[in-house]
Amino acid sequence: MKAVVTVTGKDRVGIIAMASCECAKYGANIVDISQTVLGEYFAMIMLVDLDELSVDFKSFADGMERAGGECGVDIRVMHEDIFNSMHRI
Amino acid sequence: MINTRDILETIRMIREENLDIRTVTMGISLFDCISDDPKRLEERIYGKITLSAKNLVAVCEALERTYGIPIVNKRISVTPMSLVGAGLDRDGFVRLAAVLERAADTLGVNFIGGFSALVQKGMTRGSAALIDAIPEALTVTERVCSSVNVATTKAGINMDAVRRMGEIIKETAYLTRERDSIGCAKLVVFANIPEDNPFMAGALHGVGEPDCVINVGVSGPGVVAAAVKEAGDCDFSTLADTVKKIAFKITRVGQLIAAEAAKRLGVPYGIVDLSLAPTPAAGDSVAEILENMGLSTCGMHGTTAALALLNDAVKKGGVMASSHVGGLSGAFIPVSEDRGMISAVERGILSIEKLEAMTAVCSVGLDMLAVAGDTPASTISGIIADEISIGVVNTKTTAVRIIPVWGKTVGEEAEFGGLLGHAPIMPIRNESCEAFISRGGRIPAPIHSLKN
Numbered sequence: 001m002k003a004v005v006t007v008t009g010k011d012r013v014g015i016i017a018m019a020s021c022e023c024a025k026y027g028a029n030i031v032d033i034s035q036t037v038l039g040e041y042f043a044m045i046m047l048v049d050l051d052e053l054s055v056d057f058k059s060f061a062d063g064m065e066r067a068g069g070e071c072g073v074d075i076r077v078m079h080e081d082i083f084n085s086m087h088r089i
Numbered sequence: 090m091i092n093t094r095d096i097l098e099t100i101r102m103i104r105e106e107n108l109d110i111r112t113v114t115m116g117i118s119l120f121d122c123i124s125d126d127p128k129r130l131e132e133r134i135y136g137k138i139t140l141s142a143k144n145l146v147a148v149c150e151a152l153e154r155t156y157g158i159p160i161v162n163k164r165i166s167v168t169p170m171s172l173v174g175a176g177l178d179r180d181g182f183v184r185l186a187a188v189l190e191r192a193a194d195t196l197g198v199n200f201i202g203g204f205s206a207l208v209q210k211g212m213t214r215g216s217a218a219l220i221d222a223i224p225e226a227l228t229v230t231e232r233v234c235s236s237v238n239v240a241t242t243k244a245g246i247n248m249d250a251v252r253r254m255g256e257i258i259k260e261t262a263y264l265t266r267e268r269d270s271i272g273c274a275k276l277v278v279f280a281n282i283p284e285d286n287p288f289m290a291g292a293l294h295g296v297g298e299p300d301c302v303i304n305v306g307v308s309g310p311g312v313v314a315a316a317v318k319e320a321g322d323c324d325f326s327t328l329a330d331t332v333k334k335i336a337f338k339i340t341r342v343g344q345l346i347a348a349e350a351a352k353r354l355g356v357p358y359g360i361v362d363l364s365l366a367p368t369p370a371a372g373d374s375v376a377e378i379l380e381n382m383g384l385s386t387c388g389m390h391g392t393t394a395a396l397a398l399l400n401d402a403v404k405k406g407g408v409m410a411s412s413h414v415g416g417l418s419g420a421f422i423p424v425s426e427d428r429g430m431i432s433a434v435e436r437g438i439l440s441i442e443k444l445e446a447m448t449a450v451c452s453v454g455l456d457m458l459a460v461a462g463d464t465p466a467s468t469i470s471g472i473i474a475d476e477i478s479i480g481v482v483n484t485k486t487t488a489v490r491i492i493p494v495w496g497k498t499v500g501e502e503a504e505f506g507g508l509l510g511h512a513p514i515m516p517i518r519n520e521s522c523e524a525f526i527s528r529g530g531r532i533p534a535p536i537h538s539l540k541n
Contacts, residue, residue, distance in 0.1 A: 004096055034093050045096055058154050076100065078157035080091065085345040086338045087095040 001050050002031070002080045003057075005064060009073030011042040019046065019075065022067045027054040042073065047080065102312045103158055107373040108339065110346050111308035111366045112162040113149050114202075114287035116294035116359065117141045117301050119168040127181050130174060131188045138165060138192040138201075141301050141356075146197045148353045152346055160346065161308075161508075165193065166292035167203035175215035179222045186226035186233050193232040202234040202292030207282070209244040210531070220253060224260040227272035234275045234290035238282040240477045242484045245534035246280070251477065252526050254278045255470030259493060262462065266495035269503040273492040274425075274457065278473050280480030280487050285360050286416040291488060302359035303351040304416060307343035307407075309335075310365045311372040313399070317381040328382065329402045336363070336406030344411045362416030363407035364452055365399075367427040369510035375399075375420050376429025387429050388439030396420060397450035417486060419452020425505060425512035426457055434513050441472075441515055449479050454488040459503040459512035462495040469493060471522035482535050 007019050016035065023030055028048040035044040053060055061077040068075030102108040122133035142165055149160045167173075167189070174185050186204055193201040204226055206216040223235050237254055240246035258273055265272035277291040284295020287304035294302070316335040320328060343361040351358035367375045376387035379395045400419045408414050422444065424430045433439035441458065448454045454476050460469075473489045480487030494503040497514055504511045 004091070006096065006100060043097075045093055047091075058151070061154060076157060079155045081345060082156040082158065082342060083091045083096055083099055085341040086099055087091060 003028075003048050003050055003077050004080050004083060005046040005048055006076045007042070007044040007046070007068060007073055009042055011037050011040050012072070015042055015071065015073055016044065018067060018071050019044065022064055023048055026060045026063060027052045028060060102309070106309070106311040106315050107368070107370060108309045108312045108342070109159040109161050110305060110343060112164050112287050112306040113145070113160055113346065113350050114164040114166055114292055114304045114306065115142050115145050115301065115354070115356070116166045116285065116298055116304060117168075118294055118298060119173045123173055125176060127177060127184070131184060134173070134185065135188050135192050138167065138189070139195050142196050142198065144354060148350060151353070152349060156346065158342060158346070162199040163197075164287065164289060164292065165196070165198050165201045166287070166294045167201065168294050168296070169203055169205040169207055171206035171213070171216040171219040172296070174219070175213065177215065177218060179218045182219045182222035183225050183229065186222065186230050189233045190230040198232070200232050200234050200289045202236065202289050203294060204233050204235040205237065205293045207238045208247055208250045209238055209241045210247060212247070212250060220257060223257050223276060224264050224272065227261050227275050228264040234292065236277045236279055236282060236291045236293060238279045239473070240280040240481050242281060242481050242538045243534055246474065246477055246481055246532040248474065248526070248532055249529050251278075251474050252467070252470050252529070254473060255466035255468075255526070258469050258491060259466045262493045262495050269497070269505060270462070270492050270495045271505050271509070274490065274505055274509050277488045277490045278477070280477040281485060283416055283486055287362050288364060288366065288417060290490065298359070299357055301356040303347060303354060303356055304359040304362065305343050305347035305350070306362040306364060306366065306416065307339050308364070308366045309339040310367045310375045310378055312339060313365060313403070314372070314374065314377040314381050317378055325398065329398055332399060332402035333406035336403040337410045340407035340410035358413070360413045360415030361407075361411040363403055363411070363414055363418040364416065365403060365420045367421060367423065368508055369426055369428055369431075371428060374427045374429040375422060376427050376433060380429060386433050386436060386438045388433040388443050392443060393446050393450055396422075396447050400451045417452040421453055421456060422447055422451060423457035423490070424515075425459065425503070425510040426508060427510075431510065431512065434515060441517055445476060445479070448476060448487055449483060452486065454480070456488070456490045457492070457509065457512060458490070459492045459494050459514050460517050461498040461514055462493050463498070464493045464517065465521070465523070467521070467523040467526045468517065470526045472517070474526070478532075484537070
């Protein structure tokens with residue numbers, strides 16, 4: 001399965017490094033990234049493959065969100081199907 | 090990869106516009122629990138419910154985490170108790186209600202519905218005993234919900250049942266007087282009750298349903314209100330299209346959760362209910378949608394038309410998004426649960442007559458309406474009879490959930506707490522319909538019920 005990881009918050013050095021390190025830590029493979037900075041506002045969306053995840057989904061999502069909090073950004077992890085369901089027929 | 094704008098739109102709907110799954114309701118048939126020994130009946134009911142739904146809450150919580158969308162309520166509906174416990178007396182039914190409460194408590198679900206009777210054409214001894222038990226049953230339990238179907242388009246209106254329900258509602262109000270008569274908030278009187286409704290207080294598991302089933306109620310008045318606001322000053326066709334598109338998206342989420350919950354629980358998926366269900370929270374109001382359409386206050390002239398447009402567009406958008414649609418499917422207008430409705434009543438703009446007219450074009454009925462505690466039982470029955478007639482003649486579901494708040498009168502307010510909210514006591518007509526209600530018997534089915 002794949003999940004969408006959204007990272008938003010005030011821009012600073014090292015957000016992408018932190019998020020990708022965390023993904024690697026749990027065995028989540030990043031398959032696509034889109035990232036932008038609007039003024040001081042940082043927004044990144046990553047599509048990650050969780051087939052090789054070393055922990056269960058909940059632990060991964062909790063870990064990512066906690067790491068985001070420590071770095072001062074908001075991270076959310078959601079199964080890609082909620083977006084597919086809503087926006088694709 | 091999915092378009093960034095779409096991802097952000099979904100996240101905004103959930104985080105800022107209160108998009109949620111209002112309820113995942115497991116319907117459980119209790120026919121195989123029937124026994125002539127009351128004790129055995131109680132044990133079987135408790136055993137079957139707690140076994141069938143043992144993973145319901147855990148699965149819903151896992152789904153919330155995986156998909157990042159709140160599932161506000163986890164509920165259970167069961168076969169109407171008047172059928173399962175047909176041989177019981179009043180006290181036996183009160184004990185059954187306590188068994189349902191204990192099962193709900195064990196499972197950690199929010200509500201359990203099905204303390205119900207279907208009496209549209211007449212009352213069996215069991216149904217009469219269950220109805221007699223309702224006031225006490227709703228007093229000694231917290232999570233048990235009760236409903237009584239007093240009419241269908243096919244059968245007409247059982248006016249004896251309508252009269253009796255006026256008395257039952259008054260008695261329930263008295264027994265729960267210490268808490269603003271909250272027992273009445275768990276009791277609904279129906280016409281054309283659906284057999285697969287996941288919403289409380291009217292949920293039951295109908296006789297034609299499978300052994301166990303998952304029904305899902307979506308919500309999202311805030312999302313629709315935001316979309317209508319963003320559509321701005323457009324014409325009605327564009328407005329209807331806007332609502333349809335957003336209803337499609339909301340329902341797709343419901344469909345996803347319903348299918349996934351059914352799969353993980355190993356039971357069939359039943360229906361998605363397309364209702365827009367408000368809560369007392371800011372930005373979660375059906376009244377706000379109507380006001381965003383251009384009404385200064387919900388209840389102003391034009392409100393019925395606005396609601397008709399909304400209700401129709403929600404169904405048209407939702408129906409393609411789900412493989413099976415059912416339940417109530419429409420916009421709810423529960424006064425105490427909708428911040429905009431409460432405000433409109435407080436300002437004297439939204440009256441009981443306007444609410445009644447609104448129910449002719451939307452899904453449910455006079456819902457969570459607080460009236461003075463000294464309202465006679467016959468007047469309550471008159472209100473029920475009027476509302477039920479709308480359902481019977483228009484071949485649709487209507488219902489009444491009315492709370493004659495003991496010891497309170499117009500100008501005061503009832504506080505129910507949580508999702509049930511608070512309600513100003515609404516003024517009603519102070520003349521008498523006693524002679525009309527006490528006639529007894531049945532109002533015949535309308536001519537257009539003869540379709541064969």
